[in-house]
Every structure is written in C-alpha cells, then in structure tokens.
Amino acid sequence: MFQYIIKRLGYTLLTIVIISTITFFLMNLVPGGPFLSEKSPSPAVLEAMNEKYGLDKPLGVQYKNYMLKLAQGDLGISIKKKGRSVNDIIAEKFPVSAKVGGVAVGIAIFLGIPMGAVAALNRGKFLDNGLMFISTLGIAVPGFVVATSLMIIFGVKLRLLPTFGLSSPLHYILPALTLAFYPMSYMARLMRSSMLDVLGQDYIRTARAKGVSEFTMLFKHALRNAILPIITYLGPLLAYVLTGSFVVEKIFTIPGLGGEFISSITNRDYPLIMGTTIFLAAFLVLMNVLVDIMYKLVDPRIKLK
Amino acid sequence: MNNKELLLDIKNLSISFFTPSGEVKAVNDVSYHMYDGEVLGIVGESGSGKSVSSYSIMGLISDPGKIVNGSIMFNNHQIDKMTEKELQKIRGKEVSIIFQDPMSSLNPVFTIGHQISEVLKLHTKLSNEEIKKRSIELLELVGMNEPVKRYSQYPHEFSGGMRQRAMIAMALACEPKMLIADEATTALDVTIQAQILELMVELKDKIGMSIIMITHDLGVVASMCEKLAVMYAGRIVEFGTVEDIFYNTKHQYTLGLLKSIPKINADEHERLIPIEGTPVDLLYPPEGCPFAPRCEKTMKICLTQMPGYTYLSDEHYSACWLLDKEKFEGEKGE
Numbered sequence: 179m180f181q182y183i184i185k186r187l188g189y190t191l192l193t194i195v196i197i198s199t200i201t202f203f204l205m206n207l208v209p210g211g212p213f214l215s216e217k218s219p220s221p222a223v224l225e226a227m228n229e230k231y232g233l234d235k236p237l238g239v240q241y242k243n244y245m246l247k248l249a250q251g252d253l254g255i256s257i258k259k260k261g262r263s264v265n266d267i268i269a270e271k272f273p274v275s276a277k278v279g280g281v282a283v284g285i286a287i288f289l290g291i292p293m294g295a296v297a298a299l300n301r302g303k304f305l306d307n308g309l310m311f312i313s314t315l316g317i318a319v320p321g322f323v324v325a326t327s328l329m330i331i332f333g334v335k336l337r338l339l340p341t342f343g344l345s346s347p348l349h350y351i352l353p354a355l356t357l358a359f360y361p362m363s364y365m366a367r368l369m370r371s372s373m374l375d376v377l378g379q380d381y382i383r384t385a386r387a388k389g390v391s392e393f394t395m396l397f398k399h400a401l402r403n404a405i406l407p408i409i410t411y412l413g414p415l416l417a418y419v420l421t422g423s424f425v426v427e428k429i430f431t432i433p434g435l436g437g438e439f440i441s442s443i444t445n446r447d448y449p450l451i452m453g454t455t456i457f458l459a460a461f462l463v464l465m466n467v468l469v470d471i472m473y474k475l476v477d478p479r480i481k482l483k
Numbered sequence: 484m485n486n487k488e489l490l491l492d493i494k495n496l497s498i499s500f501f502t503p504s505g506e507v508k509a510v511n512d513v514s515y516h517m518y519d520g521e522v523l524g525i526v527g528e529s530g531s532g533k534s535v536s537s538y539s540i541m542g543l544i545s546d547p548g549k550i551v552n553g554s555i556m557f558n559n560h561q562i563d564k565m566t567e568k569e570l571q572k573i574r575g576k577e578v579s580i581i582f583q584d585p586m587s588s589l590n591p592v593f594t595i596g597h598q599i600s601e602v603l604k605l606h607t608k609l610s611n612e613e614i615k616k617r618s619i620e621l622l623e624l625v626g627m628n629e630p631v632k633r634y635s636q637y638p639h640e641f642s643g644g645m646r647q648r649a650m651i652a653m654a655l656a657c658e659p660k661m662l663i664a665d666e667a668t669t670a671l672d673v674t675i676q677a678q679i680l681e682l683m684v685e686l687k688d689k690i691g692m693s694i695i696m697i698t699h700d701l702g703v704v705a706s707m708c709e710k711l712a713v714m715y716a717g718r719i720v721e722f723g724t725v726e727d728i729f730y731n732t733k734h735q736y737t738l739g740l741l742k743s744i745p746k747i748n749a750d751e752h753e754r755l756i757p758i759e760g761t762p763v764d765l766l767y768p769p770e771g772c773p774f775a776p777r778c779e780k781t782m783k784i785c786l787t788q789m790p791g792y793t794y795l796s797d798e799h800y801s802a803c804w805l806l807d808k809e810k811f812e813g814e815k816g817e
Contacts, residue, residue, distance in 0.1 A: 380587040387541060387582075388602050388653070389574035392567070402592045477592055478637045 179474075182482040183467065190463045197459045198248060198452060202241055205451055212257040212446040231257055233448075244452065253456070254449035258442075264453035267438065272457070274344065275422030275434030281350050282357035283419050290362040291408065294369020295396065298377060309366060316363025325356040325429045342431040353430040357423060361415050368407045376404040402476060409476065413469035417462035487518035489556075490660060490693055491540065496553035498535055498544060507765045509535045509548070511717040517710075519660070522687070522694045524704035524725070526740065527714035530762060533697045536714075537663045539563075540695075541578055542570035558660050576606040579654035583666040585646035589638040595622075595649050596634035602656040621652040626682060644675035648682070655686060661693045668703065680707060701744055705729065710798065713737045716763045716773035723799035733793075733801035735778045772804065780805060 213219060213227050228234040232243060247254060253264035297309040332352060333341035340349050376382065377400055385399040422436025435454065442450035473480050498510040510532040517523050525533040538544055539555060542562055555562040558577055562570070582588040590598060599618040603609055609617065615634070622630035625648040638646055647667065654662055664683065668676040684707060687694055696708055704711055704725065711728045713721040713736065721734040732738050739758040746753075760777035763769060769776070775785040784804050793806035 380582060380584055381590040383543070384582065384588045384650075384653075385590065386543060387574055387580045389571045389576060389605050390601070391571060399590055399593075403590070478594075479591055479639045 179471075179482060183471070186467045186470070190460065190467070193463050194456060194460055195245075198245070198456050199241075201452060201455045202244060203237070205448060206237055206240075208446075210446055212448060214446075231255075231448075248456070253453035256447055256450050258445045258447045258450070264449050267450065268435065268453060268457055271433065271435040271438055272421065274432060275427070275436055276420045278344070278350060278353050278426075278432060278434065279357060279420040279422060281354035283361070283416060285354060285358035286361040286365060286415075287408075287412075289358075290365030291369050291401075291405070293362070293366035295373050295401065295404075297366065297370045298373035299396065301374060306370075310370070313363035313366040316359045317367070319359075321356055321360070321423065321425045322429060324359050325352070325426060328352050328355060329429070344432055353426050353432060356426050356430075357419055361411075361419065365408055365411065368411060369404065372404040372407045373400060376400045379403070406473065406477060409469055409472050412472075413465040414462060416468075417458065417465045421458050421461060487520065489516060490519045490521075490558060491515075491517040492554075492556040493536070493540075494554050494556075496536060496539065496555060497551045498532070498539060498548060499551050501547040501549065502766075505766050508768055509717055509765060510539075511768075512553070513714075513717070513719055514553075515712055515719060515722060517661075517693055517695070520687075520691055520693055521710060522696065522708045524696045524698065524708035524711045525714060526699055526701060526704060526711065528699060528762060530765065531714040532717040533714045534665050537665065537695055537697055538580075540661070540663065541574050541580060542567070543574075543580075572606075575602045575654075575659070576657045577659050578661045578663065579657075579659045580663040580665060581647070581650050581654050581667040584670050585643055585650055586670070588650060589646055591638055594635050594637055595641070599649070599653050599656055602653055606657045617656070618652075621656055622649070624655070624686070625649070625652045626678075627652075643671055644678065647671060647675075647679055651679070651682065651686070655690065658690050659692055661695065662687070663695045663697065665697045666699070667696075669698070669700070676703075683707075701740060713740070716768065717765060718773065718802065720774065720803070721801040723795075723801075727796070727799040731795070731799070733795060733799075733806060734774075734803050735780055735805070736774045737801075739777075772802070782808070 211233070212231075213224055218224070219227070225234070232240060235243075244254065251265075253268070256262050256264055256267060259267065293309050293313065297306045300306045329341045329352065332339040339351050340346070341352060343349055344353075381403075382395065382400060385395050390399070422432075422434040422439075424436045424440045426432070427434045427436040435457075438450065439454050439458075441447075442454055470482060474482050493516065494514050496510055496513045497508065500507040500509055509530075513532070513536050515523070525537065527533045535544065535548070539550060540557055540562060542565060544550060550563050553563070557573075560569075560573060560577075562573075565573075589595070593601075596615070596618050599621055600614045603614045603617055607614075619630045619634050622633050627633050627645065627648055633641075633645075633649075638649070641649065650667075662683070667683075668679050671679060680703060683694065686692075694707075696703065698704060708725055711723060711725050712719045713728065713734065715736050721728060721732075721737045723731075723733075728737060729741065732741060736758070739756075742756040743758065745755055758777055763773045763776070769786070771784070771786045771788050772778070772790050775781045778785065782804055788804075790802045790804045790807070792800045792802050793810065794800045795806075
C-alpha cells in the first residue's frame with residue numbers, strides 16, 4: 179500500500195510536468211499579452227515591462243526559467259496584481275472556495291446517495307418518479323439559472339437568506355446549494371442504477387434468507403457494493419468543486435479561486451494562468467489517488483499495484 | 484411414521500407473479516407435508532415452480548410475486564399470515580437455505596467469518612467472542628481446513644466448493660429445523676458435488692434437521708431422499724417414496740424423466756429418450772393437464788379437464804387421467 183502511494187505520487191509529478199509544459203506553450207501561442215489593452219502603452223514602456231517580467235527572452239529560455247522555479251515550488255509573481263506572488267493568491271483564495279465547495283460536496287453526498295437508494299427501492303413508483311424528475315432537473319438546468327432562481331426565491335421573495343459574500347454561516351447556504359445541485363442529481367442517478375443492479379444480486383437474497391432486516395440489507399449489504407461508482411465520481415468532483423466555480427463565485431460575489439481561473443486568462447496574467455492550472459491538475463491527480471485508496475478499503479477484491 | 488411430528492404442511496398453495504404482460508401462475512394448488520427429520524426431493528424442469536414453492540416456506544416471495552391461495556404451516560407458524568418482521572426471526576434460525584450458485588451468493592465485500600457471525604448475531608444472545616468461536620467451529624464442521632485463517636478471508640479467496648461449504652456453515656449456524664437446498668450442488672463439479680452431498684447427509688443426522696432437496700438430478704434424489712415430489716408447470720404431478728417413484732412410476736412425465744437418465748451399462752449406440760415438446764407457457768396455462776401436449780398417451784379428456792389426484796397408497800399419489808382409466812377398467816373387469 180505504502181509503496182503504491184509512493185509510486186502514484188511519482189506519476190503525479192510526471193503529470194504535472196507534462197501539464198505545465200503543454201499549458202506554457204499553448205498559453206504563449208494565444209495572441210496578445212498582459213500589457214496590451216485598448217490604450218496600448220508606448221513601445222518604450224512596453225519594452226521595459228517585458229524586460230522586467232522576462233518576457234523579452236526567447237520562449238525556450240522563459241520555459242527553462244519557469245520550470246526551474248516551479249521545481250522549487252515557486253509559481254512566480256502575478257503580472258496584473260502588482261507585487262503579489264501566485265503562491266500567495268492561491269493560498270488566500272483556495273480556502274474560501276474549498277469551504278463553500280466542501281459544504282456543497284457534503285450536501286451532494288448526504289442527499290444524493292439516499293435519494294438514489296430510496297428511488298431504487300421504490301422503482302417505478304411515485305417516489306421514484308419524483309426523485310428522478312428532480313435529478314433530471316439538476317442535471318439539465320445550468321448553474322447560473324439555479325443560482326438566480328435560488329436568489330429570487332430565498333433572497334428576494336422570502337428574504338430568508340443573504341445573497342452575497344460569506345460573512346456568516348447563513349451566507350454559505352445558497353452558493354453551496356447551487357454548487358451541490360448538479361453533483362447531487364448525478365449521484366442520485368448513479369446510485370439508483372447501481373443499487374438496482376446490486377439488489378438483484380444473489381447475495382442480497384442470501385442476506386434476506388439469513389433474516390436481516392430491510393434496513394440492514396439496504397444500508398449494509400447493498401450500499402457497500404453499490405457505492406463503488408459513486409467513489410469513482412467523487413475524485414474529479416472533489417477537485418472541481420473545491421477549487422471553486424467561476425459562475426457561482428461571480429453571482430454570489432465570493433472572493434474564491436474559481437474567479438481567478440477565468441480572469442487570469444482574460445488578463446493574460448501568464449504566471450497566474452500557469453499557477454491555477456497546475457494547482458487544479460495536481461489536486462485532481464491527488465484526489466484520484468485518494469479514490470483508488472478508498473476503493474481498496476471498500477472492496478477487498480481490488481488490488482493496488 | 485405417524486408418531487413423528489408434522490414439521491411442514493402446505494395446503495393448496497398457489498403463487499402467481501403479476502408481471503406487466505399478465506399473471507404468471509408459477510405454483511398451482513400444491514399440497515404436501517413433511518415430518519421431522521425427513522428428506523424430501525423436489526424434481527422438475529426449470530420453471531416448474533420447485534424453487535418458488537420452497538422459497539415461500541421462508542416467506543421469500545418478493546414483488547411481483549404473491550401467494551394467492553393456500554396456507555403454509557411450518558413448525559407451528561402460519562407462514563402465509565406472518566409479517567415481514569416475524570418472518571425475519573424465523574429465517575436463518577428455524578429454516579435456512581443454500582442457493583445454487585455459491586460464486587454469487589456470498590457478499591464479496593465482507594469476510595466469510597463476518598457473514599457467518601451475522602446469522603448468530605441476529606438469532607442468538609451469544610457474546611462476540613462466543614460468536615467468533617462458534618463460527619470457527621462451524622467452518623471446521625463443514626470440513627474447512629485452517630478454519631481460523633478462513634474466518635478472516637473474503638469470498639473471492641475461496642474456490643466454489645469452499646464457498647458452498649461456507650454457505651452450509653452459514654445455513655446451519657443456528658441449527659435450523661429445516662434446510663432447503665436449492666440445487667445446492669448443480670454449479671459444482673462432480674467430485675465436489677459428492678462431497679457436499681455427503682456433508683449434508685452427515686450434518687442432517689448430527690443436527691436432526693429435515694432437508695428439502697430441490698434438484699433436477701435424479702441421481703442425487705435416489706441417494707439422499709426418502710420422499711419425492713415431481714413438479715410440472717407449477718403442480719405436483721406425482722408424489723411418493725423414492726421406491727414408489729422409481730419402481731412404480733405412475734405419471735407419464737415422471738416416466739419420461741426416468742427414461743432420459745443415461746445408463747452406465749447401456750449400449751454404446753443406445754440413445755437417450757428425450758421428452759418431446761416444450762414446457763407450457765405459464766402465462767396461458769392450458770385448460771386440461773399441462774403435460775398433455777407432450778404426453779405420449781394423451782386422451783381426449785386430458786386436453787379439456789385437469790386430472791385430480793389418484794391415491795395409490797397413503798404416501799403415493801399422482802395426477803393423471805390414465806390412472807382413472809385403469810381404475811375404471813379394473814372395476815369393470817371385476
């Protein structure tokens with residue numbers, strides 16, 4: 179197990195090198211630059227700026243310099259946010275996104291899994307149809323519609339919940355619900371189909387023949403077998419939801435990392451583009467390692483090699 | 484015989500499955516009884532209702548199946564009137580079952596020990612250590628080598644025969660009054676089959692339980708059972724002691740089954756005699772005897788009216804119009 183983790187971490191480093199290389203060159207292929215805007219600076223100023231940030235050097239040299247710094251864990255200095263290092267920005271913004279995202283993942287898991295299980299048990303009945311209607315809605319309706327609808331209902335009409343910022347626990351509810359709606363629906367569907375499959379298995383019949391209660395049968399014998407697809411989905415879900423969503427953060431004015439992904443690109447803030455991309459990639463790969471380990475814990479048949 | 488206690492009494496049992504395409508009458512008007520310690524064989528082809536009728540003894544008929552008529556008395560419980568909660572107390576304790584496919588009948592994510600202990604935890608008041616001790620004893624009882632090691636292994640680490648032994652250990656954990664073996668040896672290879680059967684007979688005497696052997700292997704029946712029920716299309720077409728059925732066969736279907744057994748001393752070129760035709764569609768059961776379309780000796784009445792049981796002795800009866808004909812001719816001859 180320990181050996182396996184070490185090996186996987188090695189692969190993670192390789193993945194990061196490849197991703198940062200691809201991102202670096204793609205990013206530089208895009209026309210434009212950090213200092214170009216409607217009112218372009220004079221050529222002399224532009225030259226001075228390029229020199230300051232090392233953008234005047236050939237691309238190969240820039241790449242070498244960046245990778246050397248990256249190896250030391252230094253993601254560089256942001257061009258647009260003067261004097262702030264990318265490491266700083268991520269360290270400040272990621273916890274904000276992660277808190278909202280964490281609440282969202284929690285909601286998605288604790289509602290989505292029981293929803294799917296209950297739907298499977300009531301297959302074809304009213305409850306099943308109702309739950310599947312909600313989950314279809316959750317998958318089909320885009321986040322900004324969910325966000326604005328929740329805002330109108332709970333913020334404007336009922337005046338129950340605040341709609342911007344994160345100054346109290348109450349402020350977390352609407353953005354977390356918005357973020358949770360899609361994964362909750364997706365998990366409910368995954369859980370329903372995998373539960374239906376498991377409930378038809380012979381070992382469930384064995385469990386019933388032993389005299390276990392309906393509850394034990396469902397939440398012990400069936401759930402542990404049915405949950406594997408959910409765990410698979412959980413890896414990327416955690417990575418994407420915890421690093422924040424541009425749409426949700428814009429709508430609820432949350433100062434999180436999600437916004438930085440998009441604004442860094444429109445700003446051509448090269449170090450910040452690299453930093454956020456590498457951070458997301460590393461996080462995603464690590465979450466997948468975590469998923470593999472969880473797999474092993476749930477299903478003894480799986481061997482980690 | 485009669486001083487033995489009546490353990491199971493099934494009367495006029497009918498079970499139907501209500502599917503979208505209509506009512507499938509899986510079990511039709513089945514009655515039989517068993518005394519303590521008996522071994523009953525139920526034979527019949529797939530879909531003849533042999534499994535469904537036995538599952539009903541445990542109340543294990545699930546949606547869309549329903550008991551539409553009849554009663555099941557088991558060990559002084561009226562099974563068909565019991566709630567799910569009450570049934571849970573009986574399952575695994577007073578009546579246990581071993582299923583056909585040991586590869587899929589054990590839960591892959593729990594250890595063998597855990598799965599055996601679970602039955603004891605549900606039905607006994609033993610402490611955790613006692614349960615573990617008893618589980619290991621059970622593994623030893625069913626002939627598992629290194630029971631302590633096996634206790635903490637998972638099903639995927641077991642071979643088919645070992646899994647079936649584990650299933651038996653689980654079924655016998657609470658020393659039930661009755662064991663239902665639903666084609667318990669069908670999925671195993673022949674040598675393992677023999678071992679498992681031997682084990683069941685041995686344990687039956689040790690614990691003093693009754694066994695219902697559901698099978699389509701008449702060889703198994705001949706070696707293990709005292710009585711035999713032959714089922715066809717959801718009905719018992721012939722019931723009797725093994726001697727009655729094998730040597731005084733009365734129903735044409737039973738006869739067909741016996742003819743289709745390969746003989747060890749047969750000529751090389753001798754062909755097996757199959758039963759021609761296909762089983763009936765239980766969605767649209769025929770009016771008369773369900774076997775009539777395949778029977779060699781069909782008479783007019785067979786196609787229009789269901790035959791009743793003719794009793795050849797207290798324990799041997801069969802549903803065939805030929806028997807009525809014989810009886811009638813016999814009376815005329817006298």
